[in-house]
Amino acid sequence: MIITNKFNLPAPFVSLAQRDYIFEPNEYRVTSLLKGVRETILERRHHEKIERDVSDMVWLLFGTAVHAVLERHEEGEHELKEERIKIPFGNYILSGQFDLYNDKTKIVTDYKTASVWKIIFGDFEDWRRQLLIYCYMLRKIGFDAQGAQVVAFLKDHSKRDAKIKADYPPYPVQTVKFTFTDADFAECEEWLTAKFKEIAAAEKLPDDELPICTPEERFNSGDKFAVLRKGRKTALRVLDSMEEAKQWMSENGGDEIQVRPGEDKKCIDYCAACEFCNYYREKVVNGNGGSKAV
Template sequence: MTTYTNHHNLPAALVAAVMNDPYRGGGDISVTKLIDAPQRRVLGMRHAGEISVDVSERIWALLGQAVHNILERAGTDTLVEQRLFAEVEGWQLSGQFDRLHLGDKTLSDYKVTSTYKATGDEQWTRQLNILRWLAHQNGITVETLEIVAIFRDWRQSEATRNPSYPQQAVAVIPIPLWTLEFTEAFIRGRVTAHQMAQGGLETPCTDDERWYSGTVYALMKNGGKRALKVAEDVADLGTPTDDQHIVTRPGVYRRCESHCDVAAFCSQWQTHLARLGGANAPATDTE
């Protein structure tokens, strides 16, 4: 069981709300775990009693749960928060959708998220298509998928200034439909990967699963603090003039650094830290 800390002295009511998470996935693996890294899931299982999380890191998830509670007010022509099950490769897969409109057969998932995801997210596409497949396995037809994104960091001033910025604090994002055949093949592949990891096969996280930012190069003016130009390929910056220089900004594994509960138990991450002397490498000048 996860141990919770309260290093920022948040109110007791918030602490209790975070600790009393009612989520119960059921089955051998949930949709959210299925699309996540097998290594993270296995480490979480092995070290379940050693994981410590500060309640401040769970506030946005708590607000997401509040949105789901509000969905219970949906009309009578909808199915709300229904959990579905299906057997895949000997495992029971479970998944719960937020809302299914019975009239137009639209499955909606509500996300409290950041504006930088206003154009969508590949994990959302995977999640909703798997939920659609689960619905099909349970005799429920789904014809349209959508994310209802509630932007926690939305600003009216930025919307006024920037036409490409979300113009409202809520956006409906269409999700592309996979074929049911493609979805099933994807699910079977993921289940097999998790089964192999759980059986002891070493399964390092991919760069995508680690939210790797990628190394970039910045053209700087000597004595300046802001980049004149940034590129993924140093050749794109050309040859610096006498009053310029190029700085290498090493890529960082953002999830491993700040968003992974099992990083302390992960040999992949600990090996990376050891190579860097215990911290991410600083930006360096490039000749």
């Protein structure tokens, strides 16, 4: 990856960002599997050509710095810290590194930086999946991992909002806990099997024929349906489904419904391989998925 420094940020930022990861043949990290297969494959194929500026990596670097501080913690008698596990999975190697495992409590702990909105919305499925895989891997090498927790550092926490909003996280650090069952581990193995099957098929395809990331993987905000009236510049009402829009128009009036495609936020702001993706070029940059009236 090519790291630039357009705003002349201090050298330590650049040094931290330049810590490169070498992709090993047939080895996939857990964090890569949590992405869309297209994004994962494109990142591997074009890693040496992908360019990112240090300014776009500030929160990633902040998270790395938090981990660096916590790494200084001495391991307890029953603890494993910052261990990378590699296990065979079919023709592949599954690689994962957890922050802390306590063999007495049977709990994996992972430290993350996050927005308060993740806590407010309870949007933890990606965290749960990642930690479930770590526990699955630990069990494969002889540990009886049974649950996990994320200690989340909320980078945008507001003391003022914590005092006046009932649903706002009261503190800038939150712990989110997960308990896993035998059924969860069986489902995890099925998920991994399906994911590696997808990867095996995708590795044989050219870039433009890779499976398009799902709306969830693209962080798509969802289509909106605007009820319009001729001669009026703004919508009478914007709703979340065509059915709701039709119902509202039948009760309140209007001349047409405009479909406003949701934004692919991952593609726009967070995908390092987007410039090598034909979906991004055609749908996001050129706007071929623009609004249309029905």
